[in-house]
Amino acid sequence: NTITSCCCFRFPRMMAGCKTFPIVCLQLYLHTRSMLRTCTRMASAACQHRVKSQMYAVESACKSPFYFTLKDNVSPVSSGTSNAWPFLAQGGYAHSLCVTTSQRVQAARLQKSMGKELTAMVPGIQVVKLLSYIPDNLHGSLQRGFLILDSQHHHDLQNKLEGLLRENQQDIQLCTYTEEEGRVWQSRWEVNGQVKEMDRSEVVAVNGPMPSPFVEILRGSAVYSSLQDVLSVLRESAKVIPEAEKLLKCMDLGNIPEKGSHPVIVIEGLDATGKSTLTESLKQHLKATLLRSPPDSISRWRKTFDDETSLIKRAYYALSNYVAAVDIAKASEVSPVIVDRFWHSTAAYAIATEIGGNIQNLPDHHHVVYQWPEDLLKPDLVILLTVSDEERIHRIRKRGLQETQEEKELEANSMFRQKVEEAYRRMENPGCVVIDAGASREAVLKNTLSIIKRHCDI
Ligand SMILES: Nc1ncnc2c1ncn2[C@@H]1O[C@H](COP(=O)(O)OP(=O)(O)OP(=O)(O)O)[C@@H](O)[C@H]1O
Numbered sequence: 439n440t441i442t443s444c445c446c447f448r449f450p451r452m453m454a455g456c457k458t459f460p461i462v463c464l465q466l467y468l469h470t471r472s473m474l475r476t477c478t479r480m481a482s483a484a485c486q487h488r489v490k491s492q493m494y495a496v497e498s499a500c501k502s503p504f505y506f507t508l509k510d511n512v513s514p515v516s517s518g519t520s521n522a523w524p525f526l527a528q529g530g531y532a533h534s535l536c537v538t539t540s541q542r543v544q545a546a547r548l549q550k551s552m553g554k555e556l557t558a559m560v561p562g563i564q565v566v567k568l569l570s571y572i573p574d575n576l577h578g579s580l581q582r583g584f585l586i587l588d589s590q591h592h593h594d595l596q597n598k599l600e601g602l603l604r605e606n607q608q609d610i611q612l613c614t615y616t617e618e619e620g621r622v623w624q625s626r627w628e629v630n631g632q633v634k635e636m637d638r639s640e641v642v643a644v645n646g647p648m649p650s651p652f653v654e655i656l657r658g659s660a661v662y663s664s665l666q667d668v669l670s671v672l673r674e675s676a677k678v679i680p681e682a683e684k685l686l687k688c689m690d691l692g693n694i695p696e697k698g699s700h701p702v703i704v705i706e707g708l709d710a711t712g713k714s715t716l717t718e719s720l721k722q723h724l725k726a727t728l729l730r731s732p733p734d735s736i737s738r739w740r741k742t743f744d745d746e747t748s749l750i751k752r753a754y755y756a757l758s759n760y761v762a763a764v765d766i767a768k769a770s771e772v773s774p775v776i777v778d779r780f781w782h783s784t785a786a787y788a789i790a791t792e793i794g795g796n797i798q799n800l801p802d803h804h805h806v807v808y809q810w811p812e813d814l815l816k817p818d819l820v821i822l823l824t825v826s827d828e829e830r831i832h833r834i835r836k837r838g839l840q841e842t843q844e845e846k847e848l849e850a851n852s853m854f855r856q857k858v859e860e861a862y863r864r865m866e867n868p869g870c871v872v873i874d875a876g877a878s879r880e881a882v883l884k885n886t887l888s889i890i891k892r893h894c895d896i
């Protein structure tokens with residue numbers, strides 16, 4: 439950046455009036471470009487190799503992550519007491535695949551497609567999220583990937599992984615882990631004409647940091663804290679996703695819209711908790727304007743972004759709040775505004791999706807991901823509707839979804855739902871006022887109206 443800015447701004451000023459100025463400028467520009475290319479190649483090459491202080495964190499369903507590192511890197515203090523690897527029992531194998539490319543949109547898309555490919559690769563293997571990073575430069579060194587657990591040592595798995603490495607040799611790092619007499623070895627593979635084992639190093643289990651790197655990376659990769667952050671991801675995405683370009687054109691990048699004199703009330707909650715039912719009734723009772731996020735103006739691209747990587751999908755939902763804020767600001771000049779889902783949904787679903795395992799793995803209370811973005815119009819009141827799982831299932835069934843299929847989904851997603859709701863409850867500034875929405879429609883409406891009267895000037 440410094441070189442580019444020097445070339446583009448300072449240097450021309452120094453050379454103004456000089457006859458050879460255009461030639462010198464062109465030479466400098468070409469030289470800079472080639473230097474930048476060399477730097478990128480060097481950085482990428484460095485990523486393909488092990489760095490001594492490199493740490494690995496493996497996501498765990500019910501506990502904190504499992505951490506390991508090269509044995510040389512371990513000081514007696516940071517070392518765990520045992521090197522028992524839960525994945526390598528009974529002569530099984532494990533492999534790690536990390537995306538090394540530094541371009542975040544490209545890296546996220548490659549990671550998503552590899553995840554899909556790996557899960558479908560061989561029946562019986564287990565694919566778990568993995569992060570590789572250098573502790574004092576987490577964001578700068580982060581590589582996302584997977585640990586592939588192969589307890590039955592499938593012969594064709596190694597071939598398939600080699601195929602993946604061949605196809606993406608510049609962008610991924612493949613390692614295999616084996617246990618020999620209680621010691622675990624990491625072999626790194628590289629394509630050198632054919633796929634070869636480059637080197638072997640001993641790795642050991644270690645204690646990890648608190649909060650875990652899975653929590654630390656949420657901000658900026660799933661939960662955004664400003665419009666600038668969101669736009670920067672979407673601009674990068676626009677190079678490969680035409681809808682991102684169209685979406686950006688819908689965004690009015692003027693000043694932050696200011697709320698009018700009427701109250702803005704947001705209704706939040708899990709699916710089928712009664713938000714639509716309640717918001718329609720509130721609209722009538724309060725003679726309010728009813729809006730939703732994502733707003734109609736950009737909802738035609740929702741499906742495209744729902745199918746995208748988390749980085750891009752969450753940027754879409756985050757942006758949809760800023761787009762909705764423009765309508766909310768205008769409407770609140772003339773009437774109260776009811777909003778069906780807003781920022782809290784965006785953050786709560788993003789956090790619950792990204793954080794694997796159970797509720798204990800969520801970021802602690804007051805973490806930055808629970809804070810309202812400073813540049814987003816703030817509502818006067820946020821109401822969270824909660825109902826028991828049984829009642830929610832009952833309502834979904836009555837709404838007409840197929841029973842058995844839906845039942846299975848609810849079973850599988852029980853932990854996910856708990857995490858979304860807990861994330862909602864932890865949101866701050868504004869926090870949520872929780873209403874038990876398991877009562878009758880009339881009772882829920884009455885309760886909500888009395889809370890609105892208490893909090894807002896209505
Ligand atoms: N208080 C209530 N008692 C019983 N049934 C209710 C109540 N509120 C809503 N329902 C019914 O539950 C179902 C889900 O309600 P609704 O569509 O309002 O929820 P929602 O939160 O907007 O859902 P989604 O987020 O999935 O759009 C509907 O069939 C609705 O008629």
Ligand SMILES: Cc1cn([C@H]2C[C@H](O)[C@@H](COP(=O)(O)O)O2)c(=O)[nH]c1=O
Nearest residue numbers: 731732755756779780783784785787788
């Ligand atoms: C607004 C918003 C929604 N989602 C997800 C959460 C749910 O699975 C669906 C529900 O949307 P609906 O419009 O209420 O049917 O969308 C999300 O992940 N992030 C958001 O900001």
